[in-house]
Amino acid sequence: MKVSTAQPFQLIYSLYQHEYLGYLFESFVVQLDEKGRLTLQHQNISSKNAREFESGCDENDYKLIKLMDEMQQDSVVLKFYKKKVKPDEFFFKVYDKERGDKVLQESIELYLETRRAKILDLLKGKMIFEMGRDGEPAWKQIHWVEEKATVLFHFRRNDDNTHYFPTIKLQGEKLEWQYNNSYLVCLEPAWLIVKDKLISFEKNVDGNKLKPFLNKKFIVIPQKVEETYYQKFVTQLVASFDVYAKGFEINAEKYPTQPVINFSELVQTTNGTLFDSSGRSNQLKDEEDSKILFKLAFKYGPYQFNYEKQPLASVKLEKSNGSYIFHKVNRNANVEVEMVQELSKRGLKFQNGRATLPRATAFNWLNENADFLHDFGIEVQQTDTERKKYFVGESKIEIKVEEGIDWFDIKATVRFGEFETTFQELRKLINKHKREVKLPNGEIAVIPEAWIKDYAELFAFMEETDDQSTLKLRKHHLSLIQDLQSGSLAQVTMDRKLQKLQEFEEIEDYEMPAAFNGTLRPYQKAGYNWMRFLSEYNFGGCLADDMGLGKTVQTLALLQAQTEHSSGQASLLVMPTSLIYNWQIEASKFTPNLRVLVYTGTNRDKNAEQFANYDLVVTSYGITRIDIDILSSYYFNYVILDESQAIKNPDSLIAKCVTELKSRHRLILTGTPLENSTFDLWSQMSFINPGLLGAAKYFKNEFQQPIEKRGDIDKTRKLNVIIKPFILRRQKSQVARDLPEKFESVKYSQMTPEQEEKYEEVKSHYRNQILDTIEKSGIKKSQLLLLQGLTKLRQIANHPKMVEPDFEGGSGKLEDITYMIESAISEGHKILVFSQFVKHLSIVKEFLEDRKVDFTYLDGSTKDRQGQVEKFQNNEDIKVFLISLKAGGLGLNLTKADYVFLLDPWWNPAIEEQAVDRAHRIGQVNTVFTYKFITRNTVEEKILALQKNKLKLANDLITTEESFIKKLTTEDISELLS
Known part of the structure; x- marks a missing residue:
């Protein structure tokens, strides 16, 4: 009944007993009568329809329903046998009973x-019931x-014998639980039902004990079997629980802890015919489908014990x-737990001391973690060597690629411990889908899965030569060689460089709006077409063109x-x-018929109904935060974020606010969608197309960490595929014919003697401190x-004055800067002078x-930004504009300038490019000259070199870079401070 x-x-929640699966639970909703009592009207609910009853459910209910769904017999069959049965x-x-699959029973x-x-x-x-028959x-x-x-x-x-029995106390009273139809619902750990009570135990008692x-007062252990019984059962009880003993001794002992990983091969049921003609379950013979069972144990002196979640002691x-002594060995719980955590960090996650991995994955893990296993003194040993004995030493492959005239020559060595095989032999095995190599000592080495993944294309395309030690690869596989090199999978000697071309895909050509007052350049028209296309199919988009290419128009x-x-x-x-005024000007110029409301200022009319009288409402991020209740009450056609x-930070208040805005379409505009981290993309792309990149946690695990921490090219490509339809980025190099010329050069300055003396003094001080910290605490702590x-x-x-205001000496760089400013002014040029440091600007200002x-x-701190911009743009007598690099990074059109001075190198070259873009943008008619001032023999010169190697985060994705500092290695730091 519904x-x-x-x-x-x-x-x-109702408890019942299944013929094969033991005790199971089912979830129900029951109609209540007018007095709040349960009626006979009820229905079963599952995860599929639970939301219909959300008014009566909390978070734990949804978890319970899902778990109970997973236990039902249909779910169990589907879980352990994929075919329909x-x-x-x-x-x-x-x-x-006679021919059943015991292994599968245990797994279930x-x-x-x-x-x-x-x-x-x-x-x-919760309300819990026993189900009636x-x-x-x-x-x-x-x-x-x-x-x-x-339990005692x-x-x-x-x-003659030993008497053995347990007593149970609950709430300080002895519990009567025998001979009264009590039963155990769960064994590990024990949950006992006595009359109408559901009881759990301290110390996670094993229900089998x-x-x-349940129907026996005590067990009598005859003297002839007492030793076996003591060994198998009593030792476990002495180790974990309170024991009252009469007639034998219990001694406590302590030893150091040594981890041991034992492994064996699991026999599994095939996914083909479940049962053979005799009724016995088939076992997989295909080596690729087998699994490895890892069991974690710990040695204490002469004793070895299996892992336990909360090990207190173990007993031998x-x-x-004729007397018995129980040696109770106190175990180091902290060491054991830390070891489990260390193994878990490296991908081997134990549950109840066991971990199961596909065979190839398992041996790949052992190979990749060989150093870790050695450093932590972890023994690895196979327990089932009757059928085959596996090699568990270090597997290593070394590939060297040298460029020839028409070919790449490939030389490789493959080692399994002390044994070596040829690359050709390895290739033949892999091409035959074989994953085993038989070593001269009879052991079986499993080819690491990483080799198969990393070298799959190489195995497919390379050709053999007369020289058994050398293979060859045709030159048109340059990209394959580059992938190997970039992934540190081969040592490559190659003079020629590979340039990757980006495709530009054209879409339908849309008519320009009749009232638009202007002409779009070809690439701008393509951008307009792209946005119209997204709009037609209700997709959100990110217009990510370089600065100055006309995102506004x-x-x-x-x-x-x-x-x-x-x-x-x-x-x-x-x-x-700061951009509102610029948008007003551009709108009045290109779209004069648009009815524009500037929704800012303390006297704004906080009435959402007025929006219907306008085509475009322009506001700021600050106002959006303050008036989100008003703005979110109106359904806009477009919500556009400039x-x-x-x-980019989804936890920020503004990011949370904009997600509350309601609209038919969404669009974002940015020249730098990725500033510091790949995660910058998540919030922005999730705003325009919610769910596109999954939940934040999923994105971090699946994309950010693999891309940023491991340089995972496959993940980068996958991410690129996902976002490509919704992000349009054109760089100046792609539309260079529409822009004036730009010349860039570096001006090297020499330090004055007193400046050099101060520099060396400070460098020596920090070098010693930093390298000492790295050695003691690691690079992250430094x-x-x-x-x-x-x-x-x-x-x-x-200039040393930036550090010591009383410094009376000079600066070589300042001398060069001032000389070039005076020269440029004398020739009638207008100059933008950028510095990261306000103190540096102050020195130039003086x-x-x-x-x-x-x-x-x-x-x-400048309040009248637009006033300063207009003053520089419109006043021919003002030739110099001093700008803080960060403050001047957004929304400035300074096309009157034709000289750009960058006084100090920035960690991120993309930020420097934005500064140059203040002058080198649409509307500029002059050639733009950029000078970057670098002081020789200082950290500035070394930063310039490091930029070329360190800032390559997903260049083919969108690009800028993650934190410069985090990319530095110890060698880089040493070089910077040399």
């Missing part, structure tokens, strides 16, 4: 027991007991002169077209405050000190004031 969500209902047939064969039981334990923990506070889910209520019970095991040894006593039995053309073809709803444009890197030291050295390279040179100035 339960109505319009009437009161109750979620309950009736449950009755499956269970009859698997659980046949472990699967179910794990879920039982999780379910029982989550049932606190007629299927009534609420037959008998069971109460979840919060306080855990304790009693042993009394006499001349209690099970025999000794018999002497392309967007205005789109908005004008939307006004002429859409339903008449207003669009919202959000941007940094300089969208402002929302990053803050390194940044501090490098910053100070960069400042001294500019020089200009002394020389009575008029200038404009902009740093983070």
Whole structure:
């Protein structure tokens, strides 16, 4: 019977016993009567329909329902046998008493027991029932007991036998649990139902230790089998629980801890015919499909014990002169847990001391972690050597590639421990889908999966030569060689460079809006077409053209077209405050018919209804944060974010606010969608197309970490495929014919003697500190000190006054800067002077004031940004504009300048490019000259060299770079401070 969500209902959980699978739970909703009592009207619920009853569910309910779904017989059959089969047939064969598949039974039981334990923990506070034999889910209520019970095991040894029995205490009272139909729902750990109580135990008691006593007062161990019984059962109890013993001794001992990984090959059921003609389950013979079972153990002196989650002690039995001594070995829980965590970090995750991996993956793990295993003193040993004995030493492959006239010559050596085989032999095995190499000593080496993945194309394309030690690869496989080199998979000697071309895909050509006042350049028209295409199919987009290529005008053309073809709803444009004036000017020029509302200022009309009277609402990120309730109440046609890197941090308030905005379409504009990390993309791309890149945690694990930490090319390519349709980026090099010429050069300066003396003094101080910190604590712990030291050295390279205001000496760089400023002014040029350091600008400012040179100035504290820009652009007498690099990175059109001076190198060359783009952009008619000032024999010169090698994060994706400091190796740091 269906339960109505319009009437009161109750979620309950019902326990029943399956013929083969033991105790299972099912979830139900039951209709309540007018007095809040359960009725007979009920229905089963699962994860598929649970949301229909969300008013009666909490987070734990959804977890419970999912776990219970996974335990149902249909789910079990599907989990362990992928082909379609009736449950009755499956269970009859698997659980046949004589010919059943014992291994599969154990796997199923472990699967179910794990879920039982999780379910029982989550049932606190829930309504639990035993199911009636007629299927009534609420037959008998069971109460979840919060306080855990304790167990005391009693042993009394006499001349003839040993009596053994447990007693249980709950809430300080002895519990009567025998001979009264009590039963164990779960064994590992034990959960016991006594009458109407569901009871758990301290110390995670194994239910198998209690099970025999449900209907037996005690067990008598005859003297003739007592040694075996003591060895198998009593030792476990002494190790883990409270034991009252009479007639034998218990001694505590301590030893150092040594980890041991034992492994064996698992026999599995095929996915083809489940059962052969005799009814026995088939076992996989194909080596590729087998699995390896790892078991973790720890040696303490002469004793070895299997891993336990909370090891307190383990016990070994000794018999002497008819007496028994139990050696209780205290185990180091911290060391064991830390070892499990270390193994887990490296991908070997143990559950209950066991871990199962596909065979190839398992041996690949052993090979990749050989150094770790050796350094931590971990023994690795095979326990099933009867069928085959596996090689577990180091596997190594070395490839050298040398460029010939028409070919690449490939020389490779393949080693398994002390044994060596040829690359040709390895290739033949892999091409035959073989994964084993038989070594001269009879051991079997498994070819690492990484080799198969990394060298798959190489194995496919290379050709043999007369020289058995050399193979060859045709020259048109240059990209393959480059991939090997970039992945550090081969030593490559090659003079020629490979240049990759990016494809430009054309889409449908859309008509320009009739009221658009202007002409788009070809690449701008392509951008307009692309945005129109996305709009037509309701996709969000990211226009990521280089600075100065006209993202504003392309967007205005789109908005004008939307006004002429859409339903008449207003669009919202959000941007940094400093850009609002620029957008107003551009809109009045190109789209004068657009009705534009500038929604800013303290006197703004906070009424969303007014938006319907406009085509475009322009506001700032700050106002959006403040007025999000108002803005989110209107359904816009477009929501457009300019300089969208402002929302790159998804945890920021502005990023959370913009996601609340409602619109038919979304668009973001940015010249730097990726500033510091690949994760910068996630928030922006998720804004325009929610769910495109998955959840944040998923993106970090699947893309950010592999790309940034391991340089995973496959992940980069995959990410590129995902975002490519929704991001359009054109660089100046692609549209160079539409831009004026640009010349870049480096001006090297020589330090003055007193400046050099100060530089060497500070360098020596920091070098010793930094290298000492790296040696003691590692490179990560030294990053803050390194940044501090490098910053100070960069400042001294500019002018020591930046560090010591009382410094009376000169600066070689300042002499060159001032000379070139005076020369450029005398020739009538206008100059943009950029520096990262406001202190450096102040020194130049002081020089200009002394020389009575008029200038404009902009740093983070400047309030009248636009006024300074217009003053420089419109006043011919002002030739110099001093700009803080960060403050001048966005929204400045300074096309009157034809000289750009970069006073100090920035960690990120892309930021320097943005500075140059203030002058070198659409509207510039003059050739732009850029000078970068570098002080010789300082960290500046070395940064310049390192930039070329260190900042290559996903260049083919979008690009800029992740943190410069984090990329530096110890060798790089040593070179910087040399």
